Amino acid sequence: GAGVSQTPSNKVTEKGKYVELRCDPISGHTALYWYRQSLGQGPEFLIYFQGTGAADDSGLPNDRFFAVRPEGSVSTLKIQRTERGDSAVYLCASSFRDSNTDTQYFGPGTRLTVL
Amino acid sequence: QQQVKQSPQSLIVQKGGISIINCAYENTAFDYFPWYQQFPGKGPALLIAIRPDVSEKKEGRFTISFNKSAKQFSLHIMDSQPGDSATYFCAASSGGTSYGKLTFGQGTILTVHP
Numbered sequence: 131g132a133g134v135s136q137t138p139s140n141k142v143t144e145k146g147k148y149v150e151l152r153c154d155p156i157s158g159h160t161a162l163y164w165y166r167q168s169l170g171q172g173p174e175f176l177i178y179f180q181g182t183g184a185a186d187d188s189g190l191p192n193d194r195f196f197a198v199r200p201e202g203s204v205s206t207l208k209i210q211r212t213e214r215g216d217s218a219v220y221l222c223a224s225s226f227r228d229s230n231t232d233t234q235y236f237g238p239g240t241r242l243t244v245l
Numbered sequence: 246q247q248q249v250k251q252s253p254q255s256l257i258v259q260k261g262g263i264s265i266i267n268c269a270y271e272n273t274a275f276d277y278f279p280w281y282q283q284f285p286g287k288g289p290a291l292l293i294a295i296r297p298d299v300s301e302k303k304e305g306r307f308t309i310s311f312n313k314s315a316k317q318f319s320l321h322i323m324d325s326q327p328g329d330s331a332t333y334f335c336a337a338s339s340g341g342t343s344y345g346k347l348t349f350g351q352g353t354i355l356t357v358h359p
């Protein structure tokens with residue numbers, strides 16, 4: 131079956147612009163996670179959804195970052211007033227449940243470059 | 246605060262050799278320890294995982310060793326193959342209110358020479 135898909139695969143923007151990154155989870159997965167991976171580092175947690183609600187957004191770095199999952203499936207990560215330090219690969223993952231032992235399946239990521 | 250420390254940063258082994266990657270954690274609430282494998286341009290993929298109620302788990306050529314008292318765990322890759330060349334991440338999570346939020350190590354770039 132189809133895995134987690136993310137669009138676009140690459141996004142280049144200018145400092146101060148607004149961007150949206152999309153994640154399509156595996157069908158039937160109720161839990162959805164966003165992580166950010168800087169070059170040479172491990173992924174860092176941003177936000178987690180169970181269904182439509184954000185259950186834990188403790189990893190969002192500041193209020194320029196926001197994410198939604200209005201129908202409990204597709205999620206969009208939104209970044210306002212982008213800064214050069216936001217450049218990274220943004221990874222989305224989904225799992226069947228929100229149990230911590232359920233496997234998280236990752237998408238290929240969106241590489242964001244802020245010039 | 247870095248909660249999961251991984252070493253070495255890079256590792257070179259010959260085909261057929263054993264690759265060993267180590268991780269140490271600080272948060273005693275962690276109760277699930279997966280290892281992920283990541284190829285360039287791809288997202289991480291689960292390789293093998295362990296719960297702290299066992300000291301070792303083996304799946305094919307991959308083994309996790311877990312030392313709860315030392316708060317350390319390691320990945321052993323037996324008979325390493327060139328196709329194993331990738332970046333490996335250890336991770337940890339806890340149940341309760343943290344659900345599946347994963348805390349990752351910094352990663353180890355493994356190169357297996359033919």
